[in-house]
Amino acid sequence: xxxxxxxxxxxILTAAKSVFMKRGFAAARMQEIADxxxxxxxxxxxxxxxxxxxxxxxxxxxxxxxxxGVKEIIDSDAALFEKIEQITARYIQFATEQPxxxxxxxQELNQHPDKIQMLFKESNxxxxxxxxxxxxxxxxxxxxxxxxxxxxxxxxxxxxxxxxFVAKPIIHLVFGLSEEGFKNFIQERKKIVxxxxxxxxKKH
Amino acid sequence: xxxxxxxxxxxILTAAKSVFMKRGFAAARMQEIADxxxxxxxxxxxxxxxxxxxxxxxxxxxxxxxxxGVKEIIDSDAALFEKIEQITARYIQFATEQPxxxxxxxQELNQHPDKIQMLFKESNxxxxxxxxxxxxxxxxxxxxxxxxxxxxxxxxxxxxxxxxFVAKPIIHLVFGLSEEGFKNFIQERKKIVxxxxxxxxKKH
DNA sequence: GTCTATAATTTGATAGAC
DNA sequence: GTCTATCAAATTATAGAC
Numbered sequence: 001x002x003x004x005x006x007x008x009x010x011x012i013l014t015a016a017k018s019v020f021m022k023r024g025f026a027a028a029r030m031q032e033i034a035d036x037x038x039x040x041x042x043x044x045x046x047x048x049x050x051x052x053x054x055x056x057x058x059x060x061x062x063x064x065x066x067x068x069g070v071k072e073i074i075d076s077d078a079a080l081f082e083k084i085e086q087i088t089a090r091y092i093q094f095a096t097e098q099p100x101x102x103x104x105x106x107q108e109l110n111q112h113p114d115k116i117q118m119l120f121k122e123s124n125x126x127x128x129x130x131x132x133x134x135x136x137x138x139x140x141x142x143x144x145x146x147x148x149x150x151x152x153x154x155x156x157x158x159x160x161x162x163x164x165f166v167a168k169p170i171i172h173l174v175f176g177l178s179e180e181g182f183k184n185f186i187q188e189r190k191k192i193v194x195x196x197x198x199x200x201x202k203k204h
Numbered sequence: 205x206x207x208x209x210x211x212x213x214x215x216i217l218t219a220a221k222s223v224f225m226k227r228g229f230a231a232a233r234m235q236e237i238a239d240x241x242x243x244x245x246x247x248x249x250x251x252x253x254x255x256x257x258x259x260x261x262x263x264x265x266x267x268x269x270x271x272x273g274v275k276e277i278i279d280s281d282a283a284l285f286e287k288i289e290q291i292t293a294r295y296i297q298f299a300t301e302q303p304x305x306x307x308x309x310x311q312e313l314n315q316h317p318d319k320i321q322m323l324f325k326e327s328n329x330x331x332x333x334x335x336x337x338x339x340x341x342x343x344x345x346x347x348x349x350x351x352x353x354x355x356x357x358x359x360x361x362x363x364x365x366x367x368x369f370v371a372k373p374i375i376h377l378v379f380g381l382s383e384e385g386f387k388n389f390i391q392e393r394k395k396i397v398x399x400x401x402x403x404x405x406k407k408h
Numbered sequence: 409g410t411c412t413a414t415a416a417t418t419t420g421a422t423a424g425a426c
Numbered sequence: 427g428t429c430t431a432t433c434a435a436a437t438t439a440t441a442g443a444c
Contacts, residue, residue, distance in 0.1 A: 026231035103314040110307040113373040163363030166310050169317040196404040204408030
């Protein structure tokens with residue numbers, strides 16, 4: 001593989017990511033990807049054969065960027081409250097850097113659940129919740145936190161992190177935030193989410 | 205307007221809602237709507253002129269079903285904790301009856317933010333958060349709840365209600381739930397969400 | 409490896425008969 | 427009001443020259 005080859009491939013991937021994230025698979029156009037990459041459509045097919053194959057590449061890369069980090073935290077030996085703080089911090093930081101990603105994943109997940117679920121599985125980085133589930137159950141038993149089902153706690157954490165990004169346009173509308181105001185809002189959530197979760201389960 | 209006219213129009217709207225919810229605007233096909241309505245494409249255009257107009261009708265109807273109820277609760281004179289319980293109950297009940305709706309709204313919101321924001325505004329049922337914001341601020345000042353910015357509290361409530369529906373395929377995957385298991389999970393959340401929120405803000 | 413030209417198909421929309 | 431036939435545009439994909 002020549003340097004040029006590699007470089008063009010990378011330019012295409014960058015452009016494809018940008019377009020797929022903004023538009024979603026169905027509304028994305030190969031022409032727009034080509035334009036953004038500064039090449040023509042034929043070359044897209046030369047490198048990736050089809051729109052679908054290109055999409056799969058982009059999607060797998062995207063989840064490959066976030067899953068390993070989350071998995072690592074979930075499987076770590078840290079204490080529960082510490083894990084919660086780490087997960088929220090990493091999630092929000094990641095979504096801040098790639099603000100289109102959460103809505104994109106949710107959109108595709110709901111439109112082709114089987115296919116997307118397979119891509120998640122193939123990534124081999126899907127967090128296995130069992131260890132964390134056990135840890136939560138033990139904290140409950142030990143009387144350190146109030147009784148709560150681990151699945152609900154986990155969903156609560158992810159929901160508080162991710163939702164503001166997918167609901168961004170509605171938040172702008174309801175609270176009349178500027179772009180800057182929204183950024184502030186997200187930064188505040190880095191502390192607020194962990195605090196909210198911990199307050200909701202700790203015994204006082 | 206004859207009975208037949210009205211009936212056909214209703215059949216089309218029902219079919220269109222089903223298809224748009226499942227596919228989203230970009231991936232929805234007029235042919236599929238026609239098939240599901242048991243008519244042909246030409247008749248769709250006879251009644252609604254274009255795909256876009258049909259979509260707007262469906263979207264406006266959809267948000268028209270949920271917004272007035274939420275607005276009513278938010279503007280009511282109920283105590284804060286009571287409002288939180290009412291909002292969570294209504295949201296989750298509504299999303300249970302129309303499980304595709306939350307992901308659908310989020311998808312379209314992110315793909316055509318300006319247009320969708322306008323449809324929200326035109327509905328004239330967008331909740332005005334000011335009264336609730338004031339109520340929260342007063343509870344904070346009175347020392348009844350911990351200091352929290354109203355916007356974060358509101359986003360937390362909606363996030364915990366809505367997120368499980370938009371993330372349904374991933375929840376299935378991670379926790380290995382059956383369809384029945386997911387329904388149970390959602391029913392449990394009717395109590396858990398309000399409880400989580402209230403625990404997170406009340407003083408102990 | 410990259411381009412131009414074009415094929416093949418899909419899809420939203422309209423014309424016109426009944 | 428409903429249908430068949432057809433148009434016009436868009437879009438993915440390929441063939442072939444350079």
